[in-house]
Amino acid sequence: MFDLLGRPLRNLRLSVTDRCNLRCEYCMPEDDYVWLPREDVLHFEETSALVDVFLALGVDKIRLTGGEPLLRRDLPALVRMIAGKPGLKDLALTTNGVLLADQIDALRAAGLGRITVSLDTLRRDRFLKLTRFDQLDAVHSGIAAARRVFGHLKIDTVAIRGVNDDELIPLIEYGRSVNGEVRFIEYMDVGGASRWSPERVFSRSAILDALSRHYGAIVALDEPGSSAPAERFALADGTTFGIIASTTEPFCRTCDRSRLTADGMWYLCLYATRGVDLRAPLRRGADVEELKGIIAAGWRGRADRGAEDRVALGDQRAFVPVQDLLRKDPHLEMHTRGG
Numbered sequence: 001m002f003d004l005l006g007r008p009l010r011n012l013r014l015s016v017t018d019r020c021n022l023r024c025e026y027c028m029p030e031d032d033y034v035w036l037p038r039e040d041v042l043h044f045e046e047t048s049a050l051v052d053v054f055l056a057l058g059v060d061k062i063r064l065t066g067g068e069p070l071l072r073r074d075l076p077a078l079v080r081m082i083a084g085k086p087g088l089k090d091l092a093l094t095t096n097g098v099l100l101a102d103q104i105d106a107l108r109a110a111g112l113g114r115i116t117v118s119l120d121t122l123r124r125d126r127f128l129k130l131t132r133f134d135q136l137d138a139v140h141s142g143i144a145a146a147r148r149v150f151g152h153l154k155i156d157t158v159a160i161r162g163v164n165d166d167e168l169i170p171l172i173e174y175g176r177s178v179n180g181e182v183r184f185i186e187y188m189d190v191g192g193a194s195r196w197s198p199e200r201v202f203s204r205s206a207i208l209d210a211l212s213r214h215y216g217a218i219v220a221l222d223e224p225g226s227s228a229p230a231e232r233f234a235l236a237d238g239t240t241f242g243i244i245a246s247t248t249e250p251f252c253r254t255c256d257r258s259r260l261t262a263d264g265m266w267y268l269c270l271y272a273t274r275g276v277d278l279r280a281p282l283r284r285g286a287d288v289e290e291l292k293g294i295i296a297a298g299w300r301g302r303a304d305r306g307a308e309d310r311v312a313l314g315d316q317r318a319f320v321p322v323q324d325l326l327r328k329d330p331h332l333e334m335h336t337r338g339g
């Protein structure tokens with residue numbers, strides 16, 4: 001099934017909670033938030049029923065996210081319900097890693113396929129400043145556990161000028177030591193990133209300059225047909241890393257991702273301000289065909305190119321006008337719809 005720009009429906013990011021146990025300054029900088037009402041959060045059976053419909057329409061990759069997905073009680077039970085479904089080729093999890101060491105064996109046993117851990121700094125003081133919690137050791141334990149159980153992992157790092165742009169090389173070296181491929185993400189002006197400014201974006205080209213000054217020639221890996229957000233590169237010794245240049249070089253043209261929030265709102269773009277309510281039809285007893293019709297109509301009408309539209313706005317703050325709205329509608333927050 002294709003949208004108006006010929007992009008297939010393939011990747012579903014499933015946010016299982018809007019709660020988080022960190023307060024990263026680029027994602028959840030405020031002191032308090034409006035949370036999704038608990039009674040609106042889908043039960044696992046409901047999420048699983050929606051996943052069946054998405055799989056029937058062509059989704060074959062699912063990533064569990066949040067908020068912090070490991071805060072959702074008994075997440076392995078959801079993994080178990082989803083992992084074996086026909087048509088699913090890839091089931092991944094994005095986590096801040098704080099609770100990972102305790103849950104990893106159960107997640108693996110339930111059928112989770114792979115793990116990405118978000119980590120922006122290796123310095124304890126900086127981690128505390130950036131996230132407001134002194135949990136760097138727990139993240140290291142989570143990463144060690146991921147390596148033990150899966151053999152390898154991905155490490156996602158938001159590169160912010162003046163915050164951690166001096167740690168790209170230590171992070172690459174750390175990644176190497178734990179068999180983790182680091183992916184540097186450009187700081188995005190998305191809902192919730194109320195401290196974003198263009199000067200704070202450490203761009204793809206700045207990242208490549210900094211790394212090539214230290215490591216010498218960097219080779220771009222040719223991955224034709226890839227819809228992955230990260231462009232991958234290799235250092236001379238074969239170490240690979242990625243860059244997700246959502247801010248300076250968006251990849252809307254190949255974006256096959258959509259997002260389901262914990263309360264069953266479906267967003268066709270990370271920047272979309274309106275979503276499709278799937279909880280209401282599900283709870284009033286819509287059958288599979290009706291749900292398929294709603295999702296198919298949504299995808300076939302999709303023309304979103306949110307990150308490209310954001311570039312076209314230049315240095316203006318796109319999300320400033322919605323800061324008040326964020327308070328009223330938690331769905332606009334990155335931590336609700338999943339990064």
Ligand code: SAM
Pocket residue numbers: 020026027065066067068069094095096097117118156157158185186187188189190193334335338339
């Ligand atoms: N709590 C989990 C985690 O930390 O990975 C999953 C949710 S988090 C919202 C998903 C990803 O979005 C994280 O890697 C986070 O760094 C990234 N993210 C959040 N706000 C961002 C922003 N303004 N720009 C770029 N990436 C951002």
